[in-house]
């Protein structure tokens with residue numbers, strides 16, 4: 001029987017994303033390693049499912065792919081302990097944290113918010129809901145991404161700087177987590193640009209694959 | 218009869234906020250005037266209503282008040298024209314964009330996202346829903362805020378840099394607006410710190426007033 005939380009796209013009200021949670025990815029963009037999780041928000045209006053297209057936002061000349069493991073919150077909570085974190089996980093998704101890298105670089109330089117760079121419509125392509133019992137250990141799953149059949153990202157959640165229990169605990173000290181909310185746990189190295197007509201394919205271990213086409217908006 | 222949109226706190230899925238939309242406020246924090254609206258997100262989990270308390274987030278030593286006019290979206294849309302913008306307004310709220318100024322200053326300096334500084338739990342105290350016909354011209358309303366009976370902010374929406382129709386149009390080019398979503402339109406000058414035990418009172422013209430107490434979390 002499908003649980004309510006499997007309808008996270010309709011049910012959830014926020015997406016909390018973590019930046020620079022893989023060492024090699026922080027380095028490839030010339031960033032320092034974070035001393036605490038770096039959090040940003042994407043709105044739920046940015047979700048798309050397979051069959052819908054990723055649209056390059058107006059004015060963006062450098063749209064990047066980032067493949068990520070998403071945690072779907074199954075039980076609400078604030079100030080969740082690391083010990084209790086697993087009990088708040090309702091399931092998983094595979095997600096792309098599509099990023100207007102030029103908007104983000106400008107924001108970083110000026111000290112402006114990242115919201116436009118990270119939250120534009122279609123910036124959060126997702127797989128279907130993955131039952132919790134399909135992934136026995138979320139700290140050891142392979143994440144990969146191809147652009148037009150060429151492998152660009154191939155990482156493992158074992159390389160996260162901050163673990164999933166730590167992320168859930170840290171985030172919930174500031175943001176109350178609600179049923180259907182999603183946490184995007186960061187991307188491994190290999191991010192890069194995509195353009196109109198490109199096809200992105202991504203996969204999570206042997207559990208799920210998904211495909212999205214990019215087009216000009 | 219109460220409309221569905223009056224339940225924006227439960228119905229809405231995002232809060233899009235505008236930074237530096239009043240000239241004197243941009244200057245008081247030493248910021249340049251924006252050439253386009255500066256957007257950031259607050260999660261709906263940050264809403265509180267009268268009777269609930271504003272809680273200083275863990276580690277914050279400079280919590281600031283910002284009083285703002287909020288637009289509640291009544292009709293969904295993307296790429297809304299300025300001419301059509303008014304028809305997408307479902308009503309209004311008076312809101313506080315509570316800001317962990319120390320977190321924000323650190324984020325600005327490092328080029329990090331603003332989400333924690335702006336989106337922590339209780340960072341969006343709001344009035345009840347205000348029917349659209351209660352405010353005949355949203356571009357000419359007084360906004361004021363007192364801390365412990367001392368007047369700190371006293372502005373008028375007539376001093377906005379980017380008008381409400383322009384904001385709705387610009388935002389909807391990037392973020393699809395949905396029923397119950399809220400736009401916070403920026404704060405006039407006079408922002409400043411509050412501490413545990415302080416009482417904030419705010420008002421919108423002769424339409425509504427509201428009161429919130431601050432406490433350590």
Ligand SMILES: [Mg+2]
Nearest residue numbers: 113114330331
């Ligand atoms: Mg941000």
Ligand SMILES: [Mg+2]
Nearest residue numbers: 066097186187
């Ligand atoms: Mg990412």
Ligand SMILES: [Mg+2]
Nearest residue numbers: 283314403404
């Ligand atoms: Mg503000």
